Amino acid sequence: MSGSADRLSRLLNLVPYLLSRPGIAVAEAAGDLGVTERQLRDDLELLWVCGLPGYGPGDLIDMALDGDRVTITYDAGIDRPLRLTRDEALALVVALRLLAETPGVGHRDAIERALAKIESAAGDEAGPPVTVRLPGDPDRLGALRGAVERRCALRITYYTAARDVTTDRVVDPMRVLVVGDRAYLEAWCRRAEAVRLFRVDRIDAFAELAEVAAPPSRARPTDVRDGVFHATPDQPLITLRVSRGARWITEYYPCEEVRDEPGEHWLVSLRASDLGWARRLVLGLGPDVTVVGPPELIETVGAEARTALAGYEEPVGC
Amino acid sequence: MSRSRTERLVNLVICLLSTRRFLTAAQIAATVPGYEHDPDDPRDHEAFQRKFERDKAELRDLGVPLETGTASVFDTEPGYRIAPGEYALPDIHLEPDEAAAVGIAARTWQHAGLAAAASSALAKLRAAGIDVDRQATLGVEPVVRVDPAFEPLTGAVRDRQAVTFDYRTPSDDQPTTRRLQPWGVVCWRGRWYVVGHDLGRDAPRCFRLSRVVGDVRRVGAPAAYEPPDVDLISYVARWSGPRERTCRATVLVAEGRGAGIRRYAEQVVPGEDGDRVVLKYADAEGLAAWLVGYGADVVVLDPPEVRDFVVKRLHEIAAVHPVAQQEVRA
Numbered sequence: 001m002s003g004s005a006d007r008l009s010r011l012l013n014l015v016p017y018l019l020s021r022p023g024i025a026v027a028e029a030a031g032d033l034g035v036t037e038r039q040l041r042d043d044l045e046l047l048w049v050c051g052l053p054g055y056g057p058g059d060l061i062d063m064a065l066d067g068d069r070v071t072i073t074y075d076a077g078i079d080r081p082l083r084l085t086r087d088e089a090l091a092l093v094v095a096l097r098l099l100a101e102t103p104g105v106g107h108r109d110a111i112e113r114a115l116a117k118i119e120s121a122a123g124d125e126a127g128p129p130v131t132v133r134l135p136g137d138p139d140r141l142g143a144l145r146g147a148v149e150r151r152c153a154l155r156i157t158y159y160t161a162a163r164d165v166t167t168d169r170v171v172d173p174m175r176v177l178v179v180g181d182r183a184y185l186e187a188w189c190r191r192a193e194a195v196r197l198f199r200v201d202r203i204d205a206f207a208e209l210a211e212v213a214a215p216p217s218r219a220r221p222t223d224v225r226d227g228v229f230h231a232t233p234d235q236p237l238i239t240l241r242v243s244r245g246a247r248w249i250t251e252y253y254p255c256e257e258v259r260d261e262p263g264e265h266w267l268v269s270l271r272a273s274d275l276g277w278a279r280r281l282v283l284g285l286g287p288d289v290t291v292v293g294p295p296e297l298i299e300t301v302g303a304e305a306r307t308a309l310a311g312y313e314e315p316v317g318c
Numbered sequence: 319m320s321r322s323r324t325e326r327l328v329n330l331v332i333c334l335l336s337t338r339r340f341l342t343a344a345q346i347a348a349t350v351p352g353y354e355h356d357p358d359d360p361r362d363h364e365a366f367q368r369k370f371e372r373d374k375a376e377l378r379d380l381g382v383p384l385e386t387g388t389a390s391v392f393d394t395e396p397g398y399r400i401a402p403g404e405y406a407l408p409d410i411h412l413e414p415d416e417a418a419a420v421g422i423a424a425r426t427w428q429h430a431g432l433a434a435a436a437s438s439a440l441a442k443l444r445a446a447g448i449d450v451d452r453q454a455t456l457g458v459e460p461v462v463r464v465d466p467a468f469e470p471l472t473g474a475v476r477d478r479q480a481v482t483f484d485y486r487t488p489s490d491d492q493p494t495t496r497r498l499q500p501w502g503v504v505c506w507r508g509r510w511y512v513v514g515h516d517l518g519r520d521a522p523r524c525f526r527l528s529r530v531v532g533d534v535r536r537v538g539a540p541a542a543y544e545p546p547d548v549d550l551i552s553y554v555a556r557w558s559g560p561r562e563r564t565c566r567a568t569v570l571v572a573e574g575r576g577a578g579i580r581r582y583a584e585q586v587v588p589g590e591d592g593d594r595v596v597l598k599y600a601d602a603e604g605l606a607a608w609l610v611g612y613g614a615d616v617v618v619l620d621p622p623e624v625r626d627f628v629v630k631r632l633h634e635i636a637a638v639h640p641v642a643q644q645e646v647r648a
Contacts, residue, residue, distance in 0.1 A: 007324055008324055008327055008328070008376070008380065009380055009438065009441070010441070011324065011328055012328070012331065012380075013441050013442060013444070013445035014445070016445040016446065016447075017444055017445040017447075020445075020446070020447030021447070032444065033441070033444070046321065046324065046325055046328070047328070049325060050325060050328040050329050050332060051329070051332060052332055052333070052336055053333050053336070053349045053350070055351065076332050076336075077332055077335045077336050077402070078331065078332060078335065080402075080405070080406035080407055080445075080446070081406070081407045081441075081442040081443075081445035081446050082380065082381055082382060082405060082406070082407065082442065083381065083383075083404075083405065083406060083407045083408070083442075084381075084407065084439055084442060085380075085381035085435070085438075086381075086473075086476070087431075087432075087435040087469075088435045088436070088438055088439035088442070089439070090432075090435065090472060091424070091427060091432045091433075091435035091436035091439060092420065092423055092424065092436055092439045092440075094432075095423035095424065095426040095427060095432075095436060095462070096419065096420070096423045098423075098426060098460050098462055098505070099419065099422065099423050099426065099456065099460065102456075102458050102459075102460045103458070104457075104458050105456050105457070105458045106456045106457045106458065107415055107418075107419060107456055110413070110415035110416050110418070110419045111419040111423075111456075113413070113416050114412060114416035114417070114419040114420050114423075117410055117411075117412060117416065118410075118420065120408070120410075121407060121408050121409075121410040123408065128472055128476070129472060129475035129476060129500075129501070129502040129503060129545070130472060130502065130503045130504070130505070131502060131503075131504045131505070131550050131551055132504070132505040133504075133505065133506050133507070133551050133555075134460060134505070134507075134508065135507045135508060141458055145457035145458050146457075148457055149457050159577060159578065159581055161578065164575075164576070164577050164578050164612070164615075165577050166577040166580070166581070175455070175457070175459065176457060176458040176459070177458070177459055177460075177461055178458060178459070178460040178461065178508075179460075179461045179508070180461075180463070180508035180509070181507040181508030181509065182508070183458075204581060224461050225428045225461070225463075227463075244489050245489075247488035247489060248488045248489075250488055251488055251528065251529075260491075264491065279613070280611045280612065280613070281611070282635075283610050283611045283612075283613050283635060284607060284608060284610060284611025285607075286607050286610060286631045286634065286635060287631060287634035287635065287638070290638045290639070291639060298639050299639075299641075301635065301639045302635070302636055302639030302640060302641060303641075304613035304614055305613070305632045305633075305635040305636040305639065306636050306641075307613070307614040308610075308613050308614040308616075308617075308632050309629065309632045309633065309636065310614075311614060311617040312617065312625070312628075312629050312632075
């Protein structure tokens with residue numbers, strides 16, 4: 001929407017907004033509407049010269065300005081906001097459905113009541129053709145949410161896939177997120193002394209401690225708008241030649257580059273959290289993937305496979 | 319938009335809301351400030367007509383329901399009015415916890431278009447007298463990203479109009495062009511799909527939105543079909559259901575290693591040469607591929623089927639990742 005259309009819709013909203021809040025402070029209204037006080041006063045001045053045909057004193061929108069407070073005394077017929085457009089109804093209704101479907105979410109009852117009311121107010125534009133189902137274990141997420149709400153520190157047993165280790169650590173929970181197909185606990189990790197996103201399906205056990213969660217003031221929520229995994233240049237860039245059967249990795253892992261090669265192969269470059277993780281990835285993908293670089297990875301993959309094979313030439317247990 | 323144009327448009331809305339009769343362009347010009355012109359001067363009149371057309375388009379873009387009709391059977395010129403009942407958001411009252419939920423919902427979108435639509439919807443709710451708490455949280459927040467195809471596809475479903483698009487899965491070498499009567503859009507396990515009747519295959523199909531290449535184009539007439547009343551999730555979920563794990567394998571895991579394997583252990587028996595770990599599985603080849611990822615930390619003891627798959631894969635991997643030249647023993 002253009003800036004000018006923004007102003008027109010803002011003006012059409014402004015009269016009913018003020019009408020329902022007689023005597024509101026101009027500064028408060030400006031803050032609520034997301035405009036500067038000066039802009040709001042300018043809007044009020046413009047409305048003052050608008051009104052019903054005739055455009056005489058009794059026809060124009062009128063308001064009482066008492067110091068910093070404003071009250072609409074005549075609305076010229078625009079006493080209600082414009083109904084929701086199709087896109088507006090879609091954005092709110094689908095988001096409420098997503099909230100209602102989020103496993104472990106709090107206040108589900110309020111979400112469902114709000115959804116019913118918004119759908120009813122949206123009238124013909126309600127019922128966008130969108131169905132949602134989000135993954136996750138509602139009891140588990142509910143329990144973790146409880147810890148966040150009660151501000152309880154947690155002891156968690158966490159599996160770190162990047163290093164293939166399970167560790168115990170104490171964390172100060174901050175929030176629970178569902179991003180794409182996964183749920184995360186965001187918390188201050190006292191071990192790492194940093195904010196970490198813990199995949200809920202990798203928290204093997206957790207217990208509330210009798211301690212208050214106290215993330216330090218420098219603990220900031222992670223920006224997850226572009227996803228949870230943020231590759232950094234210090235992470236090793238690995239390049240793999242991938243045949244048809246493993247091309248799915250380009251949808252699963254964030255890739256830096258994917259190039260078609262002659263035949264069925266793709267040349268895929270991605271950042272690995274470390275080479276140990278990359279080795280497990282490549283071994284797990286098996287013959288559909290060949291490492292192109294870096295040379296250390298080619299070597300470690302080959303060496304690991306040969307060492308593993310040696311294990312099968314030994315007599316195996318009894 | 320200039321201040322004078324904004325003023326003119328506000329006056330136009332108020333004028334058309336207040337009239338019950340349809341007003342012709344000439345009547346509007348004679349009434350609403352800003353449309354003054356000489357109807358007898360062809361150039362001036364034409365300028366007015368262009369201005370009025372632009373203004374009508376602007377109002378329609380905002381969602382103002384402009385009605386067109388004639389005031390009487392003798393009128394030849396079309397007239398305009400806005401029915402207040404069509405214009406206004408119906409009465410809506412939200413309890414504080416409901417308003418908080420709406421505020422949180424509006425923050426869910428990470429997609430610019432939907433985020434803008436959500437915030438203009440919130441502005442209208444505020445104008446209806448609802449106070450929305452911007453700070454409220456629900457403890458668990460979904461972060462939702464949609465693919466570019468989301469908006470054109472939901473629009474096409476509502477207009478019941480077929481679409482065509484190029485589609486490429488990772489196993490395809492080239493995109494294929496599909497024609498679809500879309501029935502609905504589904505979010506399943508965090509991914510977006512469209513389900514509909516594939517006109518090329520003459521069968522129901524679902525497509526992942528992230529695999530749509532380029533634009534979604536509409537084809538044919540609107541209201542061309544009626545989506546069946548079916549559970550769309552079931553079309554998508556059918557391809558993703560997990561298999562029941564009924565078989566058991568025993569693997570030897572080096573002490574203190576293979577944490578990822580131990581997490582799925584049904585039983586762990588420590589021994590001198592490592593821990594014997596029992597795993598349940600559904601597909602021998604799938605289990606083998608997963609175990610190979612753990613390299614020398616794991617040796618499959620049983621069943622032979624899994625063991626053979628693992629050995630075969632390890633040979634294949636070793637063959638294409640040769641020992642570096644300088645390390646070849648003399």
